[in-house]
Amino acid sequence: MTRSRQAASEAGEGPSTKTRRRWVFALAAIAVAAAGVGLAGWAADGSGADTTVKKTTKVRTVAVVRTDLSNEMELSGTLGYGSTRSVQASASGRVTWLPAPGAKVERNEQLYRVDDRPVLVFYGSTPLFRRLDTRGLVGRDIKVVVDNLRALGYDIGSQPAVGSTVRRAAAPASEPPAANAPTAPGAQTSGAPDGKNDEAGAPTPDAPEKTPAASAPEETKVKEGDGVLTAELMDAVKRWQTAGGAAATGVLDAGDIVVTQGAVRVSSVKAQIGADATAGELLTLTATTKSVSVPVDALDMGSIKQGAKVTIKLPDASTAPGKVSVISTVVQSEEAASGGAAGPAKVSVTVSLDRTGAGKVADIDSAAVQVQFAGQTKKGVLAVPVGALLALSEGGYAVQVENGPLLAVKVGMFAKGIVEVTGTGIKEGIKVVTTS
Structure with missing residues (x-):
């Protein structure tokens, strides 16, 4: 709505904080929606002559009252234990172990097992979403690995600084097929009767098949919150894998780790031992406190x-x-x-x-x-329903006098849908428009 700047200039900001202003605006909007009341805009020509409400629907009025307020x-x-989080497996296989309901699971402890491989808990805010197997990968998921291995006492070396550029290692070239490798059933080995392939670039007896070239390295700039998969970090992953009894590959798959905000409590177990791990929900988690x-x-x-x-x-x-x-x-x-x-x-x-x-x-x-x-109590203050407040575009609040002008107000204490108001022209008994 367009508000009279003359009315707005009559009051200062008052002691309310930005948070309170945001809440009042939101609560007034809620009250309007609840009551289904629409108010037309006000216009001002600088003289304050046209600041009355133009009603499009019936509105309610209420008197400003002097009362005691308590917000206890x-x-x-x-x-x-708060809201629950559902856990589903990322790796296919058979469920071979599940925790008991009520169990507490902390960092580096197993949450469940698939094909008898433990899926462990790391702390963080970003889940592992890809295979971490190439030196030079950059991302927030790698930062989770960095933080957790450090917390577990592993030396992961230094990490490239924010703003630096990291070159990803080239992906290894794929191996050429063996000379005596069997042809897939139904595959056509040649478009010509003698077995030669006439298509451009296709192998012929005089031109052996070329080995695919390795992909070109990519460069990535490190941003705030990123980790980098360095050679030292991959070595630390190998040591961590060895300590846990796993093969020391230095590679992590998304299905190896479940990332949580902290220690978790198993609220319920949904799956059965021997079930397909990816068939549905395995278990639910909550906070431990x-x-x-x-x-x-x-x-x-x-x-x-x-x-x-x-x-x-x-x-x-x-x-x-x-x-x-x-x-x-x-x-x-x-x-x-x-x-x-x-x-x-x-x-x-x-x-x-x-x-x-x-x-x-x-x-x-x-x-x-x-x-x-707990709260506070104020005695003998002037108050109106929160729904009577109007947020002014230039800041602050106002109330609309019945068939009269806008009056700028300062807001004070809130209590059970009522708000303390002060300002020029605000006195006990005057009628103001409200939506609640």
């Missing part, structure tokens, strides 16, 4: 901060300390029940437990809990 909340959550997932109404997110301390009420009525560790950036609406309206928009908040809290829930894999979010 107690919400329902689920204690568990417990946390609490709490769905929070999007309109209440202004009062929840990263790192904030919380109290978790456990099923046995005891409590455990925790803190907000992750706030999702995805806003999701609950699906509507049959014939009903969709539920309120929610944001997932993850609460982690400290050592004391983890000890109290050591014997609980999953449970419903209550989470108390």
Whole structure:
């Protein structure tokens, strides 16, 4: 919407942070969508004469109230190991070993076996996606190998610096076929009755078949986060393979390693011993530490901060300390029940437990809990619903007086869909347009 710059200039930025501005804009948009209300744009000619709402649909008004605000909340959550990750095999063969549900698997430990070859865990963020067999290969998957072998104590030598150019070794030339090699069934050996081939470049008794030339070397510039498959790194891979009882080839295939963010817990085992490894899901993984997932109404997110301390009420009525560790950036609406309206928009908040809290829930894999979010209280402040806020294109916020002008406001405390507002012309009892 086009906003009156005269109205916008009447207020400063206020104490709100960029994060809060982003949330208010998003929450106001959610409220508009939920109410199905459209507001026409406002125009200004510099005199402020034409700043009234031009209604395209019926809107609701609400009075500015003086009230006490508290952003303390107690919400329902689920204690568990967090979201699961599915694991599928990259290499074909038969499954010959699987871990037990609940097992913890750390770096360099086997996760499963295919054709009795162990598939091990490395830590990182990029999976192995190709065969690492050529000196001079560059990429983030190689950086995973570099980091893990270093962490395991292997000397991998020096790595080329970021910005340097690396030349990949030429691929080896393919071997020419043996003179007495059998011809594939059904293959045509010649287009001529005497067995000679008249096509250009084809072998004849007077012109023996040429050996294919090796591919030309490629040059790659090393970027931030890349690793380089050097001769020293390939030697380190050989030593690591020997220590694990594997053939010391210096080559890694994508199916040799499963890359995880850290140590993992086996949540469930899906496959059977002897099954085709690539036929489907083998197992699922979770984090090894417990946390609490709490769905929070999007309109209440202004009062929840990263790192904030919380109290978790456990099923046995005891409590455990925790803190907000992750706030999702995805806003999701609950699906509507049959014939009903969709539920309120929610944001997932993850609460982690400290050592004391983890000890109290050591014997609980999953449970419903209550989470108390500590907050603050303000008394006697002017407040409106969050849905009454309008984000101005030039920054800041405003409210629309019923049949009147836009009034720029500074936002303060948020609590349960209500926001503290101050500004010129903002007083108790005036009616403002709102979408919630």
